[in-house]
Amino acid sequence: xxxxxxxxxxxxxxxxxxxxxxxxxxxxxxxxxxxxxxxxxxxxxxxxxxxxxxxxxxxxxxxxxxxxxxxxxxxxxxxxxxxxxxxxxxxxxxxxxxxxxxxxxxxxxxxxxxxxxxxxxxxxxxxxxxxxxxxxxxxxxxxxxxxxxxxxxxxxxxxxxxxxxxxxxxxxxxxxxxxxxxxxxxxxxxxxxxxxxxxxxxxxxxxxxxxxx
Numbered sequence: 511x512x513x514x515x516x517x518x519x520x521x522x523x524x525x526x527x528x529x530x531x532x533x534x535x536x537x538x539x540x541x542x543x544x545x546x547x548x549x550x551x552x553x554x555x556x557x558x559x560x561x562x563x564x565x566x567x568x569x570x571x572x573x574x575x576x577x578x579x580x581x582x583x584x585x586x587x588x589x590x591x592x593x594x595x596x597x598x599x600x601x602x603x604x605x606x607x608x609x610x611x612x613x614x615x616x617x618x619x620x621x622x623x624x625x626x627x628x629x630x631x632x633x634x635x636x637x638x639x640x641x642x643x644x645x646x647x648x649x650x651x652x653x654x655x656x657x658x659x660x661x662x663x664x665x666x667x668x669x670x671x672x673x674x675x676x677x678x679x680x681x682x683x684x685x686x687x688x689x690x691x692x693x694x695x696x697x698x699x700x701x702x703x704x705x706x707x708x709x710x711x712x713x714x715x716x717x718x719x720x721x722x723x
């Protein structure tokens with residue numbers, strides 16, 4: 511974020527969205543808030559180091575405060591297993607407003623102008639990526655492929671749209687579209703079908719931003 515206060519604005523918006531995440535816990539044992547679990551998980555991706563949370567807990571114990579607290583406002587850092595237990599049941603759609611808030615903040619601050627090219631448009635690239643794969647573990651939302659051996663392979667994939675620009679070493683991620691079996695469809699879902707759903711759902715926003723896909 512180039513503008514002062516921009517990062518804090520986004521973190522505040524992020525926290526507000528995360529505080530409303532559905533919580534499966536019914537008892538009084540709620541030492542860790544849902545937003546703390548989600549922000550702790552996000553901080554791992556933000557720093558791109560799997561040992562981040564362990565180091566943050568060590569820092570909190572030795573210095574009284576961690577970067578997770580100062581950067582993201584995390585009150586208490588759960589352990590990895592607690593994070594998984596709290597977040598696994600949460601549908602990704604609950605986080606989609608965060609993508610929209612980030613885009614609005616960047617537009618309001620004029621930072622999208624650095625990404626405009628080719629007739630003053632924003633270039634949106636869509637690509638599919640596989641984020642789970644197994645020959646044994648599967649669920650009703652899995653896609654499948656049949657291997658040469660005749661064995662069924664299970665996987666999850668998603669279309670990930672991003673705003674790109676020649677000469678920019680950063681991209682701006684947009685709301686993803688998951689490739690999952692669709693109700694009322696006999697054929698298996700695919701990248702093309704998911705991309706079409708995304709374009710249909712985002713049409714109004716894309717027109718307002720002057721986008722080339």
